[in-house]
Amino acid sequence: MTAVPVSPDATAAVPVGEFRDLMSAFPSGVAVVTALDAEGAPHGLTCTSLSSVAVDPPTLLVCLNLRSGTLDAVRARCGFAVNLLHSDGKRAAEVFSSATPDRFSQVRWERSRQVGAPLLVEDAFATAECVVGDVLVVADHAIVIGRVVDIVQRTDDPLLYGFRRFSSWKL
Template structure:
């Protein structure tokens, strides 16, 4: 049985309809971090993370145009992805807010291989990445990063999730 191609819509969906659609797709929560050119930490909460390739190990994050964190990622050419655990909601909310110093009161670490600040109290795992491409799409940019190093902090902890416009925790009882 063959199907006929669907004619594309003439206009894009309304923003609120699109938000509603995507809110029904639960996803993990990460904090993307980097350093600005003066060495100051930058970061933001992100739920747009996807794996791209295994060889070389590549992921992507989507960041709002005009974000100071995006500007620092572009300038530095590197970033870290902090995958938050079930206790990371306060940090997710802080880094999603407009507070000027999101790192105030949040423990962060760096090291020779760190592409951005690590949040060891709130991250299950951190991926340090070098930027391989940035593609502007609408009001966001898709940032591709080759994963150079992975650091586990609390990888046995349940991941923090976001969907239906609220935070949740991955169920502890998983079915194989």
């Protein structure tokens, strides 16, 4: 297959609102990405930009806003946790997507075994601890590649987000 060059006129960006509408029509699971900063303070944010990258070695990626304190903490400690929220985790998803100053005072959490990142023990049905493998900046976000070093998982119904609302996938 031969690549065909695309003319610069064909690559004009679509309006932001149209792109948001497109992505809202693609439901996904809801995660809270967490990390401790250099001083040991916890940071976290709600994230639906999560994907597996490779199985061997187990690797995933998350996309974090460049202005995020969570991204700063991930970079400072070179590690983070992905907390996959269960269907009753909507309140945690809302807390970590808000401007609430002390988000961690509103949830129960404990430090993870490998990288010390906060685990949302009551709101997550699965967690993955990751060591940062690479960070790639694209526009106003960073794609953070994480090598998974520990997983804790139990069976539960995942929390989903699509069409700008939360839902669950009942098993």
